[in-house]
Amino acid sequence: MTTIVIKTIARVLVPFLQLFGFYIIVHGPVSPGGGFQGGVIVGASMILLALSYDLSSAEDRASHKVRIIMDSTGALLFAGIGLLCLLVGGVFLEYGIIPLPMAPAEVRGLMILLVGVAIGIHIMALAASLFLHLAEEHDT
Amino acid sequence: MILELIVANFPYFVSVVLFLVGLYAMIVRRNLIKKIMGLNILSTSVFLYLISVAYKEGGAPPIRVSEVEVYVNPLPHALVLTGIVVALALTSFALVLTIKIYKEYGTLDSDKLMDL
Amino acid sequence: MDHSPILVVITPFVGAYLSPLLGLWRERLCYPVAVAAALLSLFFSFRLAGSVLTSGTIRYWVGGWEPPWGIELVVDPLSAFMCLTISLVSLLAVIYSKNFIEKELPRGKMTSYYTLILLLIGGMLGVVVTGDLFNLFVLTEIFSVAAYALVAISGKRGSFIGSYRYLILASIGTSLILLGTGYLYIITGTLNMADLAVRLPAFYDSWVVFGALAFLLIGFGIKTALFPLHTWLPGAYSIAPAPVTAIFSAVVSKVGGYSLIRVLFTIFGLEFITDLVPVAPALTWVAAATILVASMFAISQTSLMRMLAYSSVAHIGYVVLGVALAVEMGMTGGILHIFNHALATGCLFFCAGAVIYKTGIRHIDDLRGLGGKIPLTMAAFTLAAASKVGIPPSAGFVSKFYLSLGALEAGEWIFVIVILLASLMSAVFYLRVINLIFFGGDKHEVRRDELPLSMLFPIIILALGCAVFGIFVGIPLQLVEPAVMVLSEL
Numbered sequence: 001m002t003t004i005v006i007k008t009i010a011r012v013l014v015p016f017l018q019l020f021g022f023y024i025i026v027h028g029p030v031s032p033g034g035g036f037q038g039g040v041i042v043g044a045s046m047i048l049l050a051l052s053y054d055l056s057s058a059e060d061r062a063s064h065k066v067r068i069i070m071d072s073t074g075a076l077l078f079a080g081i082g083l084l085c086l087l088v089g090g091v092f093l094e095y096g097i098i099p100l101p102m103a104p105a106e107v108r109g110l111m112i113l114l115v116g117v118a119i120g121i122h123i124m125a126l127a128a129s130l131f132l133h134l135a136e137e138h139d140t
Numbered sequence: 141m142i143l144e145l146i147v148a149n150f151p152y153f154v155s156v157v158l159f160l161v162g163l164y165a166m167i168v169r170r171n172l173i174k175k176i177m178g179l180n181i182l183s184t185s186v187f188l189y190l191i192s193v194a195y196k197e198g199g200a201p202p203i204r205v206s207e208v209e210v211y212v213n214p215l216p217h218a219l220v221l222t223g224i225v226v227a228l229a230l231t232s233f234a235l236v237l238t239i240k241i242y243k244e245y246g247t248l249d250s251d252k253l254m255d256l
Numbered sequence: 257m258d259h260s261p262i263l264v265v266i267t268p269f270v271g272a273y274l275s276p277l278l279g280l281w282r283e284r285l286c287y288p289v290a291v292a293a294a295l296l297s298l299f300f301s302f303r304l305a306g307s308v309l310t311s312g313t314i315r316y317w318v319g320g321w322e323p324p325w326g327i328e329l330v331v332d333p334l335s336a337f338m339c340l341t342i343s344l345v346s347l348l349a350v351i352y353s354k355n356f357i358e359k360e361l362p363r364g365k366m367t368s369y370y371t372l373i374l375l376l377i378g379g380m381l382g383v384v385v386t387g388d389l390f391n392l393f394v395l396t397e398i399f400s401v402a403a404y405a406l407v408a409i410s411g412k413r414g415s416f417i418g419s420y421r422y423l424i425l426a427s428i429g430t431s432l433i434l435l436g437t438g439y440l441y442i443i444t445g446t447l448n449m450a451d452l453a454v455r456l457p458a459f460y461d462s463w464v465v466f467g468a469l470a471f472l473l474i475g476f477g478i479k480t481a482l483f484p485l486h487t488w489l490p491g492a493y494s495i496a497p498a499p500v501t502a503i504f505s506a507v508v509s510k511v512g513g514y515s516l517i518r519v520l521f522t523i524f525g526l527e528f529i530t531d532l533v534p535v536a537p538a539l540t541w542v543a544a545a546t547i548l549v550a551s552m553f554a555i556s557q558t559s560l561m562r563m564l565a566y567s568s569v570a571h572i573g574y575v576v577l578g579v580a581l582a583v584e585m586g587m588t589g590g591i592l593h594i595f596n597h598a599l600a601t602g603c604l605f606f607c608a609g610a611v612i613y614k615t616g617i618r619h620i621d622d623l624r625g626l627g628g629k630i631p632l633t634m635a636a637f638t639l640a641a642a643s644k645v646g647i648p649p650s651a652g653f654v655s656k657f658y659l660s661l662g663a664l665e666a667g668e669w670i671f672v673i674v675i676l677l678a679s680l681m682s683a684v685f686y687l688r689v690i691n692l693i694f695f696g697g698d699k700h701e702v703r704r705d706e707l708p709l710s711m712l713f714p715i716i717i718l719a720l721g722c723a724v725f726g727i728f729v730g731i732p733l734q735l736v737e738p739a740v741m742v743l744s745e746l
Contacts, residue, residue: 032201036225068276075273079266092262094320130232137239162431166424175424182431190438215447216438219390223434226397230427233404237423240408240416253417 002052010052017045021124028116029109035119042120043127055135058128067125067132074122081115151192158185172241172248176234183227190216190223258307261316261329261385264300264339268293268378272371279367286370287354293374294347297381301339304385305735308336313742315387323387324448330387334591334739337732338384338514341595345506345602346377348714349499352606355708356613360497362411369409369497376402376503380511389437389523390447392515396433396479400426403508406500407492418491425488429478436471439464440523452523460532469535472519480512482576483546486569490553493565498609501561505568505605506598513575513594520580521743530582539580544674546573551681560608560620563685564601567644570678571597577671578659586662587740588733593655595732596643596725600652603640603718607633610707610715620689624696632706634693636719641686643722646679651725 018041025038050058082093090097095111096104146153158181165178194216200208242248271293278285307314308331316329331339350373357369379399386392404426408419441447443464444455459465474485481489489509493501520529520536529535547570554566571593578590610633611617611626627634643652656675663671706712725732 036221065280068280072273072277076270076277079270079273082262082266086259086262091316091320092259092266092318096320130228134232134235134239137236159431163428166428172420179424179427182428183434186431186435186438189435193438193442216441219434219438219441222390222394226394226401226430229397229401230423230430233401234420234423237408237416237420240411241420244413244416 002054006052010048014045014049017048018042021045021120025116025120026113029112035116036123038116039120039123040127042124043131046124046128047131050132050135055132058132062125062128062132067129070121070125071129074118074120074125077118078115078122081111081118151188151195155185155189155192158182158188161185170250172238172250172253175250176231176238179234180227180231183223187220187223190220258303258314259316260300260303260307261314261331262318264297264304264343265378265382265385267296267300268374268381272374272378275370275374276367279370283366286367290350290353290370290374291347294343294350294377297377298340298343298347301336301343301381304331305336305340308333309734309738324446324451327391328387328448328450329385330450331385332739332742333735334514334517334743335384337591337595337735337739338511339381340735341598342377342380342384342507342511345598346373346380346503348602348606348717349373349503352502352609352711352714353497353499354710356497356499356609356711359613360410365409365411369406372402372406372409373500373503375399376406376508380507383511384514387449388447389440389449389452392518393430393433393437396511396515397430399508399511400430400479403492403504407496409500410495410497412495414491415495418495422488422492425485426478429475429485431475432471432478433475436468436475439468439471443468449518449522453525456524456528460528466533469519469524469533473516473535473539476512476516476519477542479509480516480572480576481509481569482542482572483549486546486550489569490562490565493568494559494561498561498605498612501565502602502605502609505565506602509568509572510575510594510598513572513579516576517579517743526582526744536580536582540577540668540671543573543577543580544671546570547577547674547678548681551678555681555685557685558620559618560611560623560689561605561618563620563689564604564608567682567685568597568601570682571601571644574656574659574675577674578655578662581662581666581668581671582744583662583665584740584744585658585665587743588736589655589658589660589662591736591739592658592729592732593652595736596651596655596722599718599721599725600640600643600650603636603715603722604644606711606715606718607637607640610711613711614705614707620692623689623692625693627694630706632712633715636715637693638690639719640722641690643726645683645686649723649726651722651729654726654729 021038021041024033024041025035028034046058046062049061085094085097086092088097088099095108098107098111100107162178162182162185165181166175169175169178194213196210196212199210199212201212238248245253247253271289275286275289278289314331317323318327318329357366361369376399379395379402382395383392383399386395404419404423407422408415440452443459443462444452446452446455456465478485493504496504550566550570550573554563554570557563557566574593575590578586578593610630611623614630617623643650646652646656656679660672660675663669
């Protein structure tokens with residue numbers, strides 16, 4: 001049962017939820033939080049949309065295809081950063097070795113941020129998928 | 141005496157009780173959804189145990205700030221976070237299975253499902 | 257710097273996430289991706305085995321962080337041996353999947369099938385190369401979740417219930433493993449296996465250590481399907497698609513056994529498990545019970561897949577029995593049996609899948625006269641069955657021979673009787689099937705017609721392996737003997 005009150009509140013809330021999620025993701029290297037937590041929050045905004053409106057409006061914004069692409073690219077980005085470290089002569093995920101014009105500690109911070117973003121992309125697609133698939137199963 | 145022991149180790153006792161409740165639900169309850177709830181209670185009890193072990197009186201979050209002396213041990217938190225992700229995956233997959241089973245057989249009673 | 261330890265794990269995972277991307281575009285691209293990933297894993301496994309043989313145990317620090325702070329990958333001879341077994345059987349199973357999956361799975365499941373099977377392979381390879389107890393737990397979960405999904409993927413009647421039962425029982429095991437890991441961390445302050453082994457002796461009289469050992473044993477016992485905890489296995493194995501069942505029976509439960517070996521020998525150490533707390537002797541009895549009970553159940557089955565599933569439970573018992581005897585011959589036999597049984601059971605499940613693919617038969621009585629229809633497959637079946645029964649000079653005979661020698665070395669002659677009795681029982685149920693296949697008369701209208709090459713190739717390779725490794729025992733023993741040395745030293 002969705003009323004105008006729920007719909008309006010959800011419509012106002014969703015952008016802020018997503019903004020908060022992105023904040024958590026990019027703030028991962030310096031504070032508690034990170035890719036997983038932020039990704040779940042962004043994914044949850046899609047769940048809120050599906051609950052307050054209906055399934056199809058959430059599907060419009062995050063279709064099956066988009067979710068699969070985000071899911072895979074997130075995971076591949078993570079593996080790619082790890083393998084990049086191999087290519088420049090380090091061991092897997094040894095961020096400090098990547099030749100960028102800054103101090104190794106800063107390179108590490110930057111790479112942790114990138115990995116966090118990769119995980120965030122992966123998880124936000126996953127969290128939305130978990131709910132949307134379950135709901136689809138139930139509908140059909 | 142016994143009471144003091146319980147009060148001093150309260151989180152551990154709660155976690156043991158939750159563990160047994162969860163195990164009971166998973167083994168004895170016949171409803172498939174209740175088994176999944178049991179699974180969640182069981183894993184929560186393990187998380188509670190790990191978290192309460194890591195807790196230190198007056199400990200700060202493990203981010204280096206100059207004036208803080210005592211930090212909470214971050215590693216059990218990392219373990220628990222990973223454990224939560226695992227439990228999330230298990231729960232959602234189990235729920236999908238339950239929906240499929242209900243659609244196919246029209247019941248969630250494990251005893252009736254055994255007879256089929 | 258050799259990066260094989262991480263590459264062997266990361267290749268299947270990259271493949272697993274590439275295949276849904278490509279699957280969106282062209283569904284038939286998933287198969288080549290999966291084969292390529294499995295092939296690369298096999299290549300890296302060979303490199304690992306080579307460098308372990310020449311330069312001893314490899315330690316790889318992920319991220320360059322020194323243990324115990326960082327995560328360490330440790331490849332000793334046992335890990336390299338498991339890597340080779342896993343990636344060989346997995347590659348053959350992926351090759352085999354092509355025609356089988358197109359026929360047996362509902363449309364649109366192909367992408368998810370290859371993704372899941374690559375996750376399963378990657379998870380197992382991760383388990384055997386990691387040197388960190390918590391990583392062991394996480395990777396165990398990754399491959400377990402992929403395994404639950406693969407049981408349910410066919411959508412056939414009973415597959416969801418089989419998967420559900422597997423999930424519920426195995427997740428009790430999961431929680432116990434996490435709890436045991438937590439106990440060990442709390443008392444020692446480390447999760448690195450080598451570090452744990454150094455620090456644990458100081459706490460040998462502590463109840464926490466006993467508790468941790470008990471939790472880990474039961475948890476991995478469920479994953480390994482030891483006797484009272486095996487009930488999930490036949491239901492799950494008989495319902496999954498045949499190539500998946502082949503992987504399950506050949507390596508998934510062995511990986512559970514591998515984790516048991518790591519916990520018992522690498523973390524707790526030989527002295528603790530045999531003298532201080534007699535866990536190993538207790539495990540030998542559990543294993544003996546597993547062997548006898550599972551063989552008994554196998555005789556009474558009417559479905560071919562279920563019979564093979566019970567038979568593979570029994571063979572896990574041999575592996576655990578040999579290792580738990582904790583003498584050199586027994587451990588050699590147990591670890592060698594991991595490989596020999598993987599060859600034989602993989603071949604048998606491939607053949608059972610081939611019968612389903614060709615005729616749709618699942619019942620043993622309906623197999624009459626198939627020997628004339630698909631002769632090569634059925635010849636391979638016979639060879640693999642001979643290896644499982646332990647008829648010389650097959651590979652299964654060699655490992656059972658070592659096991660019996662080990663039992664005598666340990667002075668436990670009763671286990672020799674158990675092994676002989678169980679071999680006799682397995683002769684009963686395998687010979688019944690073979691008799692029906694070749695001499696049961698002919699009642700099928702099927703034309704004489706061999707399988708497609710992608711299915712025949714893995715079957716022939718594994719069947720030849722059963723024969724070849726019975727004669728050239730030295731090849732696997734090159735890795736098994738150093739593995740036993742490393743384990744019994746600690």
